[in-house]
Amino acid sequence: MPKISNKGINMPASPIRKLTPFADKAKKEGKKIYHLNIGQPDIETPEVMLNALKNIDFKVWAYTPSEGTASYRSKLAEYYNKLNYNVEPTDILVTNGGSEAITIAMQACLNPGEEIIIPEPFYANYNGFACSSDIVVKPIMSYIDNGFALPPIAEFEKLITEKTKAIAICNPNNPTGYLYSREELDALKELCLKHDLYLFSDEAYREFCYDGRAFISPMHLDDLEENVVVLDTVSKRYSACGARIGCLITKNKELYQVALKFAQARLSPSLEGQIAGEAAVDTPDSYFEAVSKEYTARRNTLVEGLNAMEGVFCPNPGGAFYVVAKLPIDNADVFCQWMLEEFAYESETVMMAPATGFYSSSDAGKNEVRLAYVLNQQDLKKALTCLQKALEVYPGRVS
Incomplete structure (x- = not known):
């Protein structure tokens, strides 16, 4: 059998997309998933x-x-x-x-x-x-x-x-x-x-x-x-x-x-x-003003909600539409997969990106996740409720 290239073997998998098979399976099982794992805005294109x-x-x-x-x-x-x-x-x-x-x-x-x-x-x-x-x-x-x-x-x-x-x-x-x-x-x-x-x-x-x-x-x-x-x-x-x-x-x-x-x-x-x-390029300034106002509100909802949870810390970002949050967990990769495979609150769960994939240094970001505030505020609040409930019962929670 021909061998795969070393470059192909060394090519890293995307931390943003690698959990997709677990999300697909969860959806087939009837779970609703709040996708905070990927920067796909729900804002309408101009x-x-x-x-x-x-x-x-x-x-x-x-x-x-x-x-x-x-x-x-x-x-x-x-x-x-x-x-x-x-x-x-x-x-x-x-x-x-x-x-x-x-x-x-x-x-x-x-x-x-x-x-x-x-x-x-x-x-x-x-x-x-x-x-x-x-x-x-x-x-x-x-x-x-x-x-x-x-x-x-x-x-x-x-x-x-x-x-x-x-x-x-x-x-x-x-x-x-x-x-x-x-x-x-x-x-x-x-x-x-x-x-x-x-x-x-x-x-x-x-x-x-x-x-x-x-x-x-x-x-x-x-x-x-x-x-x-x-x-x-x-x-x-x-x-x-x-x-x-x-x-x-x-x-x-x-x-x-x-x-x-x-x-x-x-x-x-x-x-x-x-x-x-x-x-x-001819998109009016009013479009960006409205989008900025909306993202600011979403950011505030997400950051305030995260920091209100026991053991969670999330800095307030100055731009983009992402946050990295530190959670009271043992392993972000395991936790994010567990959220899709084993957890649901009222038949809903949250998909996040383990922060380990955003670091090159080994062992960095093991208790961190990236969340994208690309959903409306109502859905963000529901996602926060799911996350809080998950942290309360996660077997790998740490103090």
């Missing part, structure tokens, strides 16, 4: 985006340019320049989702065996992207006790070697919801300049910042043009996860040309996704 799809009128469903259509990239530049990014359409490479943008960035910037430093916990698929790109993730621990703030720069310095090529951040962060400050980004800027490193900035949740706090991008920092790579997607901003359209943005012309070669190798991003994405 009407202007859906209308663009409904009104598509072409005779041939053709390839588009590998870098994306000129009209979409021009429209994207218009969007980013309202945010003071000062970019040209020629700085933007359209990708099949944010996932491809991240993979292309890793492959274009790092050689096999070179290293990228990422504060953890981090988006679980970074491990998978790094594995497929033959690069090494060097995690640097952030802690729930201070809300997962950026680790001290001195801790970054300890990890930097001749193999270090880049630092990656997600801002606001998935899975923690932490929103990086101007001071933290300035510190990263000085570090990247000092050691000549790329700074990857995953900005999928840019629009979701709460309590009047401002979003700061590395694109807003002076003297960092050759180092910054912004990675973005329409998935979360417009509640359009199935569109699979993202982009890579860099003012580094040499890097752009290399990234374009990877884009050419996969031919092109989808035509219909770009049509919808182009229309989405």
Whole structure:
């Protein structure tokens, strides 16, 4: 029998999706499941985006340019320049989702065996992207006790070697919801300049910042043009996860040309996704204002409900739509599976993502879970009731 590749064997399973078979079985048994495991918003996609799809009128469903259509990239530049990014359409490479943008960035910037430093916990698929790109993730621990703030720069310095090529951040962060400050980004800027490193900035949740706090991008920092790579997607901003359209943005012309070669190798991003994405740029501000208000209320409901439970601690995130909570449990992977297989309260249960999958360090996050507040407040309250009842009877509860 032919052997599977080492890369295939080492490819990590998604902590977000690996419990799906247990959820499917629970549904067949008649349980209602509150899905807090995945960042699939229930917010409606903007009407202007859906209308663009409904009104598509072409005779041939053709390839588009590998870098994306000129009209979409021009429209994207218009969007980013309202945010003071000062970019040209020629700085933007359209990708099949944010996932491809991240993979292309890793492959274009790092050689096999070179290293990228990422504060953890981090988006679980970074491990998978790094594995497929033959690069090494060097995690640097952030802690729930201070809300997962950026680790001290001195801790970054300890990890930097001749193999270090880049630092990656997600801002606001998935899975923690932490929103990086101007001071933290300035510190990263000085570090990247000092050691000549790329700074990857995953900005999928840019629009979701709460309590009047401002979003700061590395694109807003002076003297960092050759180092910054912004990675973005329409998935979360417009509640359009199935569109699979993202982009890579860099003012580094040499890097752009290399990234374009990877884009050419996969031919092109989808035509219909770009049509919808182009229309989405005209989404009125009122849409985002309403969404932000709704997510703020959901966040408050979830965080307050979690912290009201005995033995539970959950920081209040500044952005995105996730929280990481510490629970009085022995093993998050076991607990999350137990919730689906063995527990129900009034025929309902909750699906969560074990936080272990968002860490690269072994044994980290064993008593933590990630929850996405992508359900309405009534469902969140029911999910909280289920969770509280589960914690009261879970065999592996710890004090």
